[in-house]
Amino acid sequence: EIVMTQSPATxxxxxxxxxxxxxxxxxxVSSNLGWYQQKPGQAPRLLIYAAxxxxxxxxxxxxxxxxxxEFTLTISSLQSEDFAVYYCQQYNNWPPYTFGQGTKLExx
Amino acid sequence: xxxxxxSGGGLVQPGGSLRxxxxxxxxxFTSYAMSWVRQAPGKGLAWVxxxxxxxxxxxxxxxxxxxxxxxxxNSNTLYxxxxxxxxxxxxxxxxxxxxxxxxxxxDTFGIWGQGTLVTVSS
Numbered sequence: 001e002i003v004m005t006q007s008p009a010t011x012x013x014x015x016x017x018x019x020x021x022x023x024x025x026x027x028x029v030s031s032n033l034g035w036y037q038q039k040p041g042q043a044p045r046l047l048i049y050a051a052x053x054x055x056x057x058x059x060x061x062x063x064x065x066x067x068x069x070e071f072t073l074t075i076s077s078l079q080s081e082d083f084a085v086y087y088c089q090q091y092n093n094w095p096p097y098t099f100g101q102g103t104k105l106e107x108x
Numbered sequence: 109x110x111x112x113x114x115s116g117g118g119l120v121q122p123g124g125s126l127r128x129x130x131x132x133x134x135x136x137f138t139s140y141a142m143s144w145v146r147q148a149p150g151k152g153l154a155w156v157x158x159x160x161x162x163x164x165x166x167x168x169x170x171x172x173x174x175x176x177x178x179x180x181x182n183s184n185t186l187y188x189x190x191x192x193x194x195x196x197x198x199x200x201x202x203x204x205x206x207x208x209x210x211x212x213x214x215d216t217f218g219i220w221g222q223g224t225l226v227t228v229s230s
Binding site for chain 2: 036042044096097099
């Protein structure tokens with residue numbers, strides 16, 4: 001089973017600033033990596049798939065990069081609605097599909 | 109509008125059973141693989157089970173294999189039959205549609221339902 005590790009666990013950033021979230025896989029997942037946003041009481045929402053492709057309707061301030069074992073989600077200029085928990089997920093080696101433990105992005 | 113709507117959650121005693129349903133609308137249900145993903149209270153996401161579009165292939169997490177059964181029918185509904193429930197099965201259960209196509213495989217989860225809460229407790 002591939003283990004996904006996200007860092008940091010909590011990230012404090014001011015609105016308008018850039019946020020950089022990291023995700024590491026225990027072995028290569030190629031570019032089969034997705035990022036999700038989850039707000040309290042809501043379902044996860046797909047932001048990025050194939051490591052760097054924005055899902056339909058996702059603002060351009062969200063970008064993904066990386067391949068193999070190291071991945072990054074960047075939010076270029078944080079808006080108030082971006083404060084949430086973010087999960088990465090690999091879908092290269094399955095089953096099982098595995099998620100990171102999440103990064104909570106909070107207002108500084 | 110593409111939509112998934114789960115139902116069937118509730119309180120059940122350890123060792124009991126429950127069947128979850130997920131009603132799909134707004135897309136051709138028979139063209140997409142589907143999964144169940146759960147989230148224990150205050151915890152992260154964990155994949156539970158997946159089924160291909162034609163229901164010919166099913167997959168399970170080790171933690172539920174032999175206790176849970178995933179299925180689907182032509183009424184645009186996905187199911188999860190949960191037997192021999194344990195305290196650690198307590199979670200919000202989400203149904204999710206893959207992004208691209210009919211086969212379970214290297215595909216992410218593009219559409220999610222709002223979830224249904226299952227509580228296993230005596």
